[in-house]
Amino acid sequence: MTALVTGSAGGIGRAIVAKLQTEGFEVRELDLVSGFDVTDPVAWEHIGSVEIACLNAGVLTGGEDIAALTDEQYRRAVSVNVDGVVFGVRRLDRVMPKGSTIIVTASLAGLVAIPDDPIYGLTKHAVVGFVRSVAPQLASREIRIQAVCPGWADTALTPPEFKQDLVAKGFRLLQPSDVAEGVWAAYQSEGTGEAWIVQPGREPLLYEFKGVPGPR
DSSP: OOOEETTTTSSHHHHHHHHHHHOOOEEEEEEEGOOOOOOOHHHHHTTOSSSSEEEOOOOOOOOGGGGOHHHHHHHHHHHIIIHHHHHHHHHHHOOTTTTOEEEEEOOOGTTTTOOOOOHHHHHHHHHHHHHHHHHHHHTTTEEEEEEEEEEOOSTTTTTTTHHHHHTTTTOBBBHHHHHHHHHHHHHHHHOSSSEEEOOSOOOOOOOOOOOOOOOO
C-alpha cells in the first residue's frame, strides 16, 4: 500500500507519516525542505499513483491586522493553503486508482471565525468548501476526499506567544498525533466530502453541516 504526505517535515506531517507507516503504508514524503513545492503545478506533474494522499502543507500569515497585510503574506497563504490543495487534487484525480482516498488538512478555522488570522481563515474555509464541492465528481470515479479540521496544535506553525496566550486562557493544545488519528478516522469513514473535527480530549468527530433554507 502506498501513500504520500505533503508538509511532511512539520510536526503534524511527521505524525501523519508515522501513523501511515504503522498501518503498513509505504509513504512518500513531500516537503519544501526536501525540494517539493506544493504551489508549483509542474512539480505535481511528476507525482504518480498512490492509494492515500494526505495534502497537509499549510502556513499562517502571521498577523491579524488586515490593514498591515502585505501582498507577499497574502499570496503565500493562498498559494500554499489553496493552490497546493487544488493542484494536488487535480493531479491525483488523474492518476489515482479506484478506491483511493485524498485527505486534506483543513482547520477549525475553516468552520468558525478566526479573528487572529483572517486570511488563514479565508484559505481554510476555501479548502473545506472545495472538498465538499469536488467530492461528487471524484466519487463518480470512485475516489473519496475528506477534510480534517483540527484546533490549534502544539507545533512550530503555532507562534510561541500565541501558544502561551491560549494556555493562559485555559485552552488545551492538540498533539500532532491527535491530528494523525483524525486523518485515520477520516480515511476509515465510508463517506466522502466530509469534515472531521479534531479537538483535545475528544475522539475525531464528523461535523454535521446544517442545511440552508430553500426558496419559498
